[in-house]
Amino acid sequence: MADVTTPYATGTPCWVDLMAQDQQAALDFYRDLLGWQGTVGPAEFGGYAVCELLGKPVAGIGPAMAPEGMPEPPTVWTSYLATTDAQATQDQIVAAGGTLLVPVMDIGTLGRMLVAADPQGAVFGVWQPGDFFGAGVVNEPGALIWNELHTTDVEAAAAFYGDAFGIDIVPADGVDSYGELHVGDRTVGGATLLANDPPNTPPHWLTYFAVDDVDSTVDALVKRGGTVLAPPFDMVAGRMTVVADPQGAPFALIKPRPRG
Missing domain, CATH: 3.10.180.10 (2,3-Dihydroxybiphenyl 1,2-Dioxygenase, domain 1)
Incomplete structure (x- = not known):
């Protein structure tokens, strides 16, 4: 198994997640299809589930939630690119012509994140690791x-x-x-x-x-x-x-x- 034990280099895809209208149905589907194990997470993190493959974090599945007055987000997988400084990367994204969708925010002690779109419109996330650096297994069946x-x-x-x-x-x-x-x-x-x-x-x-x-x-x-x-x-x-x-x-x- 291709275990990952150290933080990802800046610019490397390090995590993917899905915001689903029916979170439990999504958890059940990917469990049956890819062998993941995941349960609805703590309320303080919006119920976000970190799914595991053979005990290693592999992907996230959360409930789709729209900010007040905004439409529900599309049901898509989001790729996150690693950084050592989310705020500096946010500034670079904006300076390079990207669009900020979710500004830098702290996720407890796990890390910091933001969501943006590139100038052509492709949406991606950014992850600065704290206690959590991303996928713990890659390049293996189910990962x-x-x-x-x-x-x-x-x-x-x-x-x-x-x-x-x-x-x-x-x-x-x-x-x-x-x-x-x-x-x-x-x-x-x-x-x-x-x-x-x-x-x-x-x-x-x-x-x-x-x-x-x-x-x-x-x-x-x-x-x-x-x-x-x-x-x-x-x-x-x-x-x-x-x-x-x-x-x-x-x-x-x-x-x-x-x-x-």
């Missing part, structure tokens, strides 16, 4: 394995995420119109043109979870009320699919090709 930016302008996105986080977006070897997100000498995610998505899809970050068998997991998802958005297919990184949970949150599933 987060990839975070992918879908944007109308990869070049403009590269400038924004470079200014705000120090992320480089460089062309991927052997894959047309696809970029890799680099933090230092590590590849931490991907970027692709929104033109490859269905019409009217807004810019977004897509969350990928690893599985042992894509096709059988899709069968299980459909039986539990999920929807297939892109049927399983083989690609350079492995076999994958794009799906949505019963409440409409899109995500991807992938069985990566063996390395070597």
Whole structure:
């Protein structure tokens, strides 16, 4: 198992979470599909549940709550990028042309967070660790394995995420119109043109979870009320699919090709 035991470098996707209209139904769905264990959390944190895989934190699921006078938020997975200073990163996001959606706030002693949108409209979170640094297991079946930016302008996105986080977006070897997100000498995610998505899809970050068998997991998802958005297919990184949970949150599933 790929355990993570130290904080993530600035700019690295470190956590994903889902705000669901029916939190318990979401907890049940992902427990059955990916093997997560999670229960409704304490009231002081709005009932937010930290789901675990074999005892390690893997993702968050909370109840969808709208600020007074605001519409309910969409049911989507949000990718969080790590930082060592949330306030400084917030300032950099705004200076680089991003839009602040939820200003920096303390989450007890766990850390600090904010939510923003890049200039093309893709929403993401930022996490500054305190007692909690993010996903404790990645790149294993049932866990987060990839975070992918879908944007109308990869070049403009590269400038924004470079200014705000120090992320480089460089062309991927052997894959047309696809970029890799680099933090230092590590590849931490991907970027692709929104033109490859269905019409009217807004810019977004897509969350990928690893599985042992894509096709059988899709069968299980459909039986539990999920929807297939892109049927399983083989690609350079492995076999994958794009799906949505019963409440409409899109995500991807992938069985990566063996390395070597």
